[in-house]
Amino acid sequence: MDNEKVIIDKGSILPLYHQLKVHIESNIESGRWSPGTLIPSERELGETGNISRMTVRQAINELVNEGKLYSVRGKGTFVSRPKIEQGLSTLTSFSQDMRKRGMRPGAKMIEAFTHEAGEKIAKELDISVEDKVYDMYRLRLADDEPMALERSMIPMDLVPGIEKESMEDRSLYEILYRKYGLEFHEAKQTIQAVLLHAKEAEMLRVPMDSPAMMTERVSYLNSGRTFEYVRSYYRADRYQYSIYLNQAE
């Protein structure tokens, strides 16, 4: 018997609608509310949690937008059928990606310094040729074994003082979020197959001319400003890229 007496804690720092949202999500994930289930009405959820209907609606709206629920006027709100795994084409950091694959992410700094953008980088980052960029070159590890070489460039004005941060074994994105409040929500990425040159192959501890996947990514902040340019080389023997495709329209 799982008693769900207290759904909403008005003393919490978390918004009430967020608490309700989490509560609904847990009912879905646990299977208590299976796909197709009619969930309690908005008025009922409001009474149960002792919150107003508009607040309930905010929680439900977000879940509808995320595709977890769908509403039918005059009938009610239902749990959606599960899609094929979500998020295969979502934006993730190396660290998140490796954790999802069940491996422990790590990083070894190769070099990090600040320099003028130059023509190619200026174009990618949509800044002036003379603008400074923070340039960080790291060997990325998965379970302590080399997995990829990753070179990130960020306009220096977005991350003043970043050169004083320690990046060894830390997620760049976590630092960017926590220290600079930077969050992006979209990126454009290209992927190609290449052969590794001697130096790169050595760092990745594979034979020269081994195949690799080269990815180039340009990320954008919510404001639309270009935020980073990253070029990575992934060992083909350890890495494969997965993606979920939707039919347009």
Place this chain on the structure above:
Amino acid sequence: MDNEKVIIDKGSILPLYHQLKVHIESNIESGRWSPGTLIPSERELGETGNISRMTVRQAINELVNEGKLYSVRGKGTFVSRPKIEQGLSTLTSFSQDMRKRGMRPGAKMIEAFTHEAGEKIAKELDISVEDKVYDMYRLRLADDEPMALERSMIPMDLVPGIEKESMEDRSLYEILYRKYGLEFHEAKQTIQAVLLHAKEAEMLRVPMDSPAMMTERVSYLNSGRTFEYVRSYYRADRYQYSIYLNQAE
């Protein structure tokens, strides 16, 4: 002088928030509010249109969700920079893909026959090991030059009589749609970097051990049934994969 006297018509059948949404969108699309512009505050929009702030928020919320606006607490709401091209991660056929890249697609049949699925294919297509599949192996051309090797397998019961169709230089998906009414809307794909063996390299007219991108795709019908399994080898010197990424959540 563009007088915007009447923004909201309370007599309209259209919801007030929808009218305001359209009004904001037209200001963005016309360029009156360019990217980065601070738009009027929620309270101000409410007064101007003589509607409540909650209604204004509904309009703005939807536009924020669509990525056209972004809000910053304590500062205001701003027009987003225009998005990167959409649909880079949508499901396309080889033919569509090549046309989008400005090249003329083509195909040369290598072999096509029917056989029992076997263990691996049965698993990918979610059918029985003894079920028949249609197996088609083609060289794909772009502007008459080899671009990829493509091997498609489809459960035979979905496409009876397909062996009588001519597939040379024709889009498989077009035939499937026109003759069998088959349409899919989602797929799962993996991508890896590989080296080409002698035989494949020869067909693609590149040196042996050239790099290539191998993709594996499993497509699903609207009903959820697995529909095809495709393995392709793309010449790395001619092909690069582009994808648009969204931040989850």
Place this chain on the structure above:
DNA sequence: CAGTGGTCTAGACCACGAG
């Protein structure tokens, strides 16, 4: 400090679905 967006309330009327 004033102004902004973020959250929340306690009502209200409507259109729609089903019995």
Place this chain on the structure above:
DNA sequence: TCGTGGTCTAGACCACTGA
């Protein structure tokens, strides 16, 4: 007819930004 979600109001307090 009753219950549902869809829309809307007129307030309120909060946390945050910037002067």
